[in-house]
Amino acid sequence: MKKVAQQQTGVTTALIYTRVSSDEQAREGLSLDAQLADCRRHAAQHGWIIGDEYQDVLSGTRDDRPQYQALLSHVRRRREQGAPVVVVVAKLDRFGRKLLERVRCREELKDLGVPVHSVREGGEVSDLVANILASVAQEEVRQLGERVSAVRRHVAANGWRPVGACPWGYLWRPATDDERRQGAPRSVLEPNPETAPYVRRAFELVTNGATVRSTMRWVASLPDAARGGRSLGHSAVGKLLRMPVYVGRQERSGDGDVIDGPPQRWSPLVDDAMWNKVQHRIDGHARMPRQATGQYLLTGLIHCPLCGARMCGWRVRTRSPRYRCERKTVMCYGDALMAPVDAAVIEEIDSVLAVVASNDPALGDALQREWQALQRPAEHETSATQLGVSLERAAAKAKQRLTDAAVLLVDGTIDKAGYERLRDKATADLEAAETELARMSGVKAVPRLPPLRDVLREAGGWSIALHSADVPVMREVLSVLIESVVPVRQSVGRYKTKINWTPTGMALHTSAKLLASAA
Numbered sequence: 001m002k003k004v005a006q007q008q009t010g011v012t013t014a015l016i017y018t019r020v021s022s023d024e025q026a027r028e029g030l031s032l033d034a035q036l037a038d039c040r041r042h043a044a045q046h047g048w049i050i051g052d053e054y055q056d057v058l059s060g061t062r063d064d065r066p067q068y069q070a071l072l073s074h075v076r077r078r079r080e081q082g083a084p085v086v087v088v089v090a091k092l093d094r095f096g097r098k099l100l101e102r103v104r105c106r107e108e109l110k111d112l113g114v115p116v117h118s119v120r121e122g123g124e125v126s127d128l129v130a131n132i133l134a135s136v137a138q139e140e141v142r143q144l145g146e147r148v149s150a151v152r153r154h155v156a157a158n159g160w161r162p163v164g165a166c167p168w169g170y171l172w173r174p175a176t177d178d179e180r181r182q183g184a185p186r187s188v189l190e191p192n193p194e195t196a197p198y199v200r201r202a203f204e205l206v207t208n209g210a211t212v213r214s215t216m217r218w219v220a221s222l223p224d225a226a227r228g229g230r231s232l233g234h235s236a237v238g239k240l241l242r243m244p245v246y247v248g249r250q251e252r253s254g255d256g257d258v259i260d261g262p263p264q265r266w267s268p269l270v271d272d273a274m275w276n277k278v279q280h281r282i283d284g285h286a287r288m289p290r291q292a293t294g295q296y297l298l299t300g301l302i303h304c305p306l307c308g309a310r311m312c313g314w315r316v317r318t319r320s321p322r323y324r325c326e327r328k329t330v331m332c333y334g335d336a337l338m339a340p341v342d343a344a345v346i347e348e349i350d351s352v353l354a355v356v357a358s359n360d361p362a363l364g365d366a367l368q369r370e371w372q373a374l375q376r377p378a379e380h381e382t383s384a385t386q387l388g389v390s391l392e393r394a395a396a397k398a399k400q401r402l403t404d405a406a407v408l409l410v411d412g413t414i415d416k417a418g419y420e421r422l423r424d425k426a427t428a429d430l431e432a433a434e435t436e437l438a439r440m441s442g443v444k445a446v447p448r449l450p451p452l453r454d455v456l457r458e459a460g461g462w463s464i465a466l467h468s469a470d471v472p473v474m475r476e477v478l479s480v481l482i483e484s485v486v487p488v489r490q491s492v493g494r495y496k497t498k499i500n501w502t503p504t505g506m507a508l509h510t511s512a513k514l515l516a517s518a519a
Contacts, residue, residue: 012084013051014043014117017071019094021059032057035090038119043088046117051085060097068096072105079112092118092125150399156250157396158183159265167245168228169199169269182265189245189266195228196269199246202237203270206278212238241282247275262389297342297471298323301478302485304334313338323487336487336495344497345478345485346466352505353463355512391433398430481505 018035032055043050052074054067071087078085087109089095095116096102109116117123152162163185166172172187179188198219205215216237219227232240244251244258248268252261258279259272270278296313302323304311309327311334323341325334401422414422462477482505486498501509 012046012048012086013078014039014046014048014086014088015051015071015074016040016043016053016088017055017068017094018053018090019056019058019060019065019068021057035094038090039088042117042119042123043086046086048086060093060095063096063098063101065096072108075109075112075114079114085114087114087116089116089118091120092116153396154400155183155185157393157400159262160184161189161245161250161264161266163187167243168230168232168240169196169246170266184265191267191269192228195226198222198226199240199269203241203246203274203278206241206281207274209281212241212282215241238282241278246270247272260389295321295471296323296338297474297478298338298345298485301482302336302341302487304332305336305486305488306334307332308486311336336489337493340493341485341487341495341497344487344495345482345499348497348499349466349477349481350463352508352512353466388437391437395430395433395437398426398433401426401429481508 016036016039018032018039020032020035036053036055039053040050052071054071056065056067058065075085075087092102095105106116115124118125155162160183163172166189169192170189171192173190175184175186175188180186202215202219205218206212210218213234216232216234219232219237230236240246244261245266246269247258248263248266249258249261250264252258259276298311299313300310302311303309304325304327307325307327309325309332311323312326313321314324314335315321321338323336323338325332462480465473465477468474481502483500483502485500487495488498490496499505
């Protein structure tokens with residue numbers, strides 16, 4: 001049921017709303033001051049009291065603009081009190097550029113008996129005109145977004161970073177004429193000599209075992225100039241360590257590996273090996289939270305055999321240490337003794353490492369063959385990834401050729417028949433590339449394995465670490481080899497463990513089983 005407008009009494013108060021987005025002021029001359037002056041003049045000409053004035057510097061596509069919402073709240077309160085109110089804007093699109101919100105807001109104000117006056121549209125307009133103008137405003141936003149997206153795709157396809165917020169450690173400088181001929185935007189990235197060393201140091205800290213939180217505290221301790229005037233909290237530092245710009249790559253959509261993308265035209269601040277190691281450590285922190293007491297080996301890895309939720313370390317004075325289900329929403333009483341479960345996991349990993357770390361030349365040759373066989377899917381994946389990058393570039397070039405052909409037609413360089421030939425060829429190439437990309441998107445990626453020589457070099461150290469008294473070091477080994485563990489009780493104090501291996505751990509486990517059966 002619609003609200004019924006209350007009887008208006010007293011002098012009408014004009015509530016003024018003005019808005020600009022970040023670039024409209026320079027592009028369209030819609031400064032807040034100019035809007036405010038026009039609205040005040042309009043209110044004065046109608047003999048209205050100029051009431052509260054609301055200003056937003058935000059995109060009109062956002063419905064959550066603070067001052068816009070405050071204006072509507074004020075209107076509702078005034079009408080509950082029976083006071084006559086009119087809303088004045090410089091243009092109707094200042095109210096917003098989303099059709100549905102414009103219509104909703106207009107209907108609400110009509111129900112409240114509050115007219116809306118637009119200075120540049122000549123005052124109060126009909127519903128038909130208002131809705132047409134709202135549709136035009138929304139379409140302008142859509143077209144602008146498409147143009148900006150096309151430009152950004154074109155810049156990225158040529159190997160440059162689209163202009164935007166400058167990442168910490170870099171600065172924007174004007175592109176040279178030669179760079180512009182190569183498709184660069186007006187400004188290009190280059191390392192900032194004052195801040196780049198601190199970015200590299202942040203990556204080094206995580207590589208050496210620091211957590212994101214401890215790295216954030218180090219960043220916060222830096223002088224303001226070293227941080228480039230930024231305030232970098234935990235979330236910001238976490239995002240920073242994930243940004244492909246620092247390894248000289250573009251952001252990738254989907255699940256593709258950043259490193260599989262081609263190197264770009266700006267200088268990276270970290271190399272591929274450091275980038276991969278940092279990503280692995282951050283992923284490991286999410287999968288294996290830090291163990292606060294340093295006593296429970298499997299915290300973050302062990303899962304309840306009853307409900308599948310994570311288990312955590314638990315100890316009371318009169319009972320042996322154990323792992324207990326963490327599930328809070330539904331009571332679950334799954335638990336397992338810590339010592340026998342830890343021992344079962346270490347025993348199984350030991351049996352794997354004992355085979356792969358053997359000095360027997362025959363076993364070594366057999367292991368090399370098995371590892372190469374396991375690597376073949378990863379090699380296929382690499383080829384598929386490279387093909388995908390080539391197809392993305394081909395699609396981007398085809399789109400650019402369509403744009404170039406249209407420009408040549410408008411300029412009179414080619415006639416309509418020539419344009420149609422270029423259009424048909426570029427369209428066919430674009431459709432072929434997009435069809436093949438769609439087909440490839442359904443292919444599941446296979447995790448790649450590290451080089452066998454690196455694994456063998458570390459395997460001996462892993463065996464020693466697993467029998468160390470230092471739980472954090474043992475957990476580092478487990479994070480490389482194990483995704484999760486489920487303890488299955490066999491009898492009192494005896495457990496069998498179901499291990500879900502990482503790709504490296506599964507490759508070692510599979511190779512060890514094959515070698516053991518062939519021996």
